[in-house]
Amino acid sequence: MNAPIPSAPRGSALRVEGLGLQIGGATILKDIDLDVAAGSLVGVIGPNGAGKTTLFNVVSGLVKPTSGRVVLDDRDITTASVPARARAGLGRTFQTSSLFPKLTVLENVRLAAQVSIGGDYSLFRFPRGGDAATRVALEKLEAVGLGHKSDALAGDISHGDKRKLEIAVLLATEASLVLLDEPMAGVASGDVAGLVENIRAMQREKGCTVLMVEHHIDVLMGLVDKVAVMYFGTIIAFDTPQNVMANPLVQSAYLGTAA
Structure with a gap:
């Protein structure tokens, strides 16, 4: 450790x-x-x-x-x-996307919020809709203009939107x-x-x-x-x-x- x-x-x-x-x-x-x-x-x-x-x-x-x-x-x-x-x-983005392409836009940000609030990155411990992590994720997606794409798969959105999503993920952390x-x-x-x-x-x-x-x-x-x-x-x-x-x-x- x-x-x-x-x-x-x-x-x-x-x-x-x-x-x-x-x-x-x-x-x-x-x-x-x-x-x-x-x-x-x-x-x-x-x-x-x-x-x-x-x-x-x-x-x-x-x-x-x-x-x-x-x-x-x-x-x-x-x-x-x-x-x-x-x-x-410390938070970072990379030249190539480091998102989870098979998860939705919301789920990508919600994972980061989940960790920031005190959870972990386990895909089996997603917070339920409407809880604190979900509310944070939705707020950050609105901040970068992706609120209307919350249900889209991260791998399906445009390259520019992926960059916005990476910023939303950072916003949901304590970096x-x-x-x-x-x-x-x-x-x-x-x-x-x-x-x-x-x-x-x-x-x-x-x-x-x-x-x-x-x-x-x-x-x-x-x-x-x-x-x-x-x-x-x-x-x-x-x-x-x-x-x-x-x-x-x-x-x-x-x-x-x-x-």
Whole structure:
């Protein structure tokens, strides 16, 4: 059994200190330092292969770092399991959907609400209609505009609606730090504005901190407070969107223009 993560006074939402990852002699992440303020919305950008998803994998516990540490809300979670991190308040979406496709839209969110209220993910212990978990699930589905699709199978709805459903699932949890890995990927252009508003609403409603990897730079820059730029496994800039776009190093390394 994993030991519980000890509580500590609240500080930054997330601190990554001297983080490094080597696999088979190759350096994947190197000397990453990142301090994310509680309640902020931070974008993570960089060329393909820069290490963005790998960084998320390390923070969420899917991959153990070679060096450095990860601190969530002033709790060292570097060696904590994925479930322990979730209990400590970390939630995540992935580039590909992690929903239960054979369950209904409502059942997907109701499971998350069930766990948050104090149950578990057992499919044999669904709460009955009208109870607290169901009420929470219906409320979150309405918040993302999917209330009318509660009875549809998750596997049958559009890609854009799947992304909205993932946000509804996060809303039903107690996550204080949310990692969104390319939430706009594959989403039809007409659905982007609604999804952006869902992300803003999630941050406002939960007061949570959001880290977001996204290739739609124009969308990202209008949404986030700060931007971390990754290049060859390290962070070369962390600043406001305006300052990042004006940074000569970023222009040279990421945007491909002369410094």
